[in-house]
Amino acid sequence: MAKRQRRGSQRVTMGEVARLADVSPSTVSLYLRRPDEVSAHRAEQIQSAIDRLGYLPNVMAGGLASSRSRVIGVLVPTVTNSFFSETLETLERHLRDAGYQLLIGNTEFDEAREEELVRSILSWNPAGLVLTGFGHSRKTHALLSQSATPVVEMWDYGQPGLDMVVGFSHHACGRLIAEHLLAQGRRRTAFVSTHFQRDVRAQNRYHGFRDTVEAAGGTVVLQQLSGRSHAEETGRLTGELLEAHPEIEAIACSNDMVALGVLFECQRQGLAIPARVAVAGFGNLDFTASTVPPLTTIEPPRHEIGRRTARLLLDSLTRRIDGDARRLDLGVRLVVRESA
Amino acid sequence: MAKRQRRGSQRVTMGEVARLADVSPSTVSLYLRRPDEVSAHRAEQIQSAIDRLGYLPNVMAGGLASSRSRVIGVLVPTVTNSFFSETLETLERHLRDAGYQLLIGNTEFDEAREEELVRSILSWNPAGLVLTGFGHSRKTHALLSQSATPVVEMWDYGQPGLDMVVGFSHHACGRLIAEHLLAQGRRRTAFVSTHFQRDVRAQNRYHGFRDTVEAAGGTVVLQQLSGRSHAEETGRLTGELLEAHPEIEAIACSNDMVALGVLFECQRQGLAIPARVAVAGFGNLDFTASTVPPLTTIEPPRHEIGRRTARLLLDSLTRRIDGDARRLDLGVRLVVRESA
DNA sequence: GTGAAAGCGCTAACAT
DNA sequence: ATGTTAGCGCTTTCAC
Numbered sequence: 001m002a003k004r005q006r007r008g009s010q011r012v013t014m015g016e017v018a019r020l021a022d023v024s025p026s027t028v029s030l031y032l033r034r035p036d037e038v039s040a041h042r043a044e045q046i047q048s049a050i051d052r053l054g055y056l057p058n059v060m061a062g063g064l065a066s067s068r069s070r071v072i073g074v075l076v077p078t079v080t081n082s083f084f085s086e087t088l089e090t091l092e093r094h095l096r097d098a099g100y101q102l103l104i105g106n107t108e109f110d111e112a113r114e115e116e117l118v119r120s121i122l123s124w125n126p127a128g129l130v131l132t133g134f135g136h137s138r139k140t141h142a143l144l145s146q147s148a149t150p151v152v153e154m155w156d157y158g159q160p161g162l163d164m165v166v167g168f169s170h171h172a173c174g175r176l177i178a179e180h181l182l183a184q185g186r187r188r189t190a191f192v193s194t195h196f197q198r199d200v201r202a203q204n205r206y207h208g209f210r211d212t213v214e215a216a217g218g219t220v221v222l223q224q225l226s227g228r229s230h231a232e233e234t235g236r237l238t239g240e241l242l243e244a245h246p247e248i249e250a251i252a253c254s255n256d257m258v259a260l261g262v263l264f265e266c267q268r269q270g271l272a273i274p275a276r277v278a279v280a281g282f283g284n285l286d287f288t289a290s291t292v293p294p295l296t297t298i299e300p301p302r303h304e305i306g307r308r309t310a311r312l313l314l315d316s317l318t319r320r321i322d323g324d325a326r327r328l329d330l331g332v333r334l335v336v337r338e339s340a
Numbered sequence: 341m342a343k344r345q346r347r348g349s350q351r352v353t354m355g356e357v358a359r360l361a362d363v364s365p366s367t368v369s370l371y372l373r374r375p376d377e378v379s380a381h382r383a384e385q386i387q388s389a390i391d392r393l394g395y396l397p398n399v400m401a402g403g404l405a406s407s408r409s410r411v412i413g414v415l416v417p418t419v420t421n422s423f424f425s426e427t428l429e430t431l432e433r434h435l436r437d438a439g440y441q442l443l444i445g446n447t448e449f450d451e452a453r454e455e456e457l458v459r460s461i462l463s464w465n466p467a468g469l470v471l472t473g474f475g476h477s478r479k480t481h482a483l484l485s486q487s488a489t490p491v492v493e494m495w496d497y498g499q500p501g502l503d504m505v506v507g508f509s510h511h512a513c514g515r516l517i518a519e520h521l522l523a524q525g526r527r528r529t530a531f532v533s534t535h536f537q538r539d540v541r542a543q544n545r546y547h548g549f550r551d552t553v554e555a556a557g558g559t560v561v562l563q564q565l566s567g568r569s570h571a572e573e574t575g576r577l578t579g580e581l582l583e584a585h586p587e588i589e590a591i592a593c594s595n596d597m598v599a600l601g602v603l604f605e606c607q608r609q610g611l612a613i614p615a616r617v618a619v620a621g622f623g624n625l626d627f628t629a630s631t632v633p634p635l636t637t638i639e640p641p642r643h644e645i646g647r648r649t650a651r652l653l654l655d656s657l658t659r660r661i662d663g664d665a666r667r668l669d670l671g672v673r674l675v676v677r678e679s680a
Numbered sequence: 681g682t683g684a685a686a687g688c689g690c691t692a693a694c695a696t
Numbered sequence: 697a698t699g700t701t702a703g704c705g706c707t708t709t710c711a712c
Binding site for chain 2: 699704
């Protein structure tokens with residue numbers, strides 16, 4: 001006789017496993033959570049029942065009963081950005097190894113959407129939450145503070161933050177590039193960037209760059225793309241830039257994809273890099289080592305952010321973390337190659 | 341008097357909302373699920389109670405009670421790959437708009453890991469599951485068939501599949517590129533590729549390419565990278581390739597990042613593209629339009645895959661989908677630019 | 681070490 | 697249209 005199929009739900013319950021193993025459901029539960037507190041004999045019976053029935057625990061029931069949910073929400077602007085997706089991947093691996101399931105959401109650089117996602121994720125009663133950066137709506141702040149969920153803000157550093165922080169200073173990145181360029185005697189500069197509205201961190205890097213260049217008596221022309229880094233527009237804007245400001249001897253870019261666009265535009269115009277104009281990026285994307293010429297850039301700790309965020313969050317679930325340890329500045333590294 | 345804090349769980353329950361709104365819990369439940377079946381008066385009371393208390397429904401409790409879980413699992417090889425992440429983003433938006441939460445997992449191109457993830461996701465009793473491609477372990481097949489969860493395999497086409505399929509033929513992509521090159525009279529070719537073990541779809545494209553070139557009496561030299569597309573290795577292998585096979589007049593690449601590496605290597609060696617050697621990619625990544633020269637490539641329907649996968653899955657949850665409509669070949673488009 | 685019993689917060693009949 | 701009741705499948709005291 002075939003078993004009746006329940007409406008789309010899981011077939012085998014813990015009770016059925018218990019019956020087959022000839023123990024009580026609570027013993028099965030105990031076996032699943034703390035195997036060594038069950039006698040070897042029963043453990044074996046239970047495991048073989050589980051295998052025979054193909055039993056899979058029902059996470060929802062478990063979560064409800066224990067009122068703890070092995071779920072962690074992660075909100076990034078977009079998974080489409082390789083910076084965030086690499087961090088995400090590392091974060092996922094570490095958190096999954098610790099038994100947590102990630103709930104990932106794309107805020108699309110929009111605080112209202114972020115708020116919606118926070119609300120939706122809090123409905124899952126998550127053990128923790130990871131957000132990108134410091135920009136959140138008032139309502140989001142309210143939601144989070146009344147929920148008492150541990151929160152890590154990642155990929156940025158330098159503001160108080162909601163709870164825990166793992167990242168680095170983008171202002172410092174801009175400064176680093178500026179200092180490198182200034183040391184070469186380049187004072188007439190430009191900053192070509194993705195739109196600040198889509199990328200506050202690019203804006204912070206710009207500020208760091210501009211402040212440093214201007215403090216040294218140099219100039220900075222800002223050229224903002226209309227949206228995300230689009231190679232075609234990057235080329236066009238770079239062309240306009242160099243025509244309007246032929247004195248420019250260095251171009252800092254908000255990221256490596258923008259720098260790639262600038263590089264190709266210079267090639268098209270026959271401008272020698274770095275002789276005529278230096279070019280620097282941000283991100284140290286894979287291809288930057290083999291462009292012609294190789295690109296000077298900044299290496300952000302994308303995987304380290306994932307690792308440390310996972311660890312900090314996990315630690316905060318088991319023990320009290322004190323003030324200092326709650327905020328991590330991971331720093332960055334300037335990668336000097338030939339383009340600047 | 342401050343409310344007692346429950347151990348890390350959600351504070352406000354539906355019961356408390358009901359009490360404040362002076363209705364029964366089930367009326368609150370009804371209001372939340374089908375608002376217009378509740379009288380306007382009570383609806384208002386309930387909503388204001390919800391607002392005052394900051395009530396968020398407990399998804400776990402709801403899911404358990406209804407034994408339907410507005411959860412859909414998605415397994416991709418890696419979110420780090422822009423093809424998958426763009427599909428993922430579109431998929432996420434559409435599915436979330438329909439009220440579903442995505443559970444995303446990285447298989448890391450490993451069937452054993454995929455199996456583990458399938459198991460872990462089935463524990464959530466998902467409404468549906470989205471996998472990438474056709475390669476799954478026997479155990480995964482078993483798990484899925486006994487669970488009766490609707491499954492979409494995406495990003496590929498041309499095999500029976502487990503249930504539903506949304507993608508395109510990678511073999512056809514290889515053929516398309518080959519035909520284009522052959523039409524230009526180029527018969528001595530090479531295929532530079534990421535490692536097949538990490539990318540079966542690249543292998544399929546290679547097969548389509550090779551079969552077509554050889555059928556026309558041409559030759560194909562295969563050059564496989566050791567892992568994922570790494571620009572430095574790509575350059576080195578391309579150098580070796582052109583030295584060992586100076587007769588080569590066209591290089592097809594398994595994707596645009598590889599093609600970029602080839603492009604720069606040719607620049608470094610002073611080989612004119614396409615005069616001396618033609619170069620073609622796959623993916624139509626953003627930068628390909630503005631390389632020097634612009635890259636001939638193939639546009640895969642990355643967003644369309646997300647859209648159609650979401651729709652097919654959603655549809656299959658409400659009505660029976662018949663045979664033909666369960667398998668979608670979305671096709672691809674050859675984008676001819678100057679490099680080939 | 682094991683089992684019985686009481687929920688976790690919600691949904692879904694069913695009654696009214 | 698609203699309330700009553702009985703679970704959903706598991707975890708967690710608490711006896712034994």
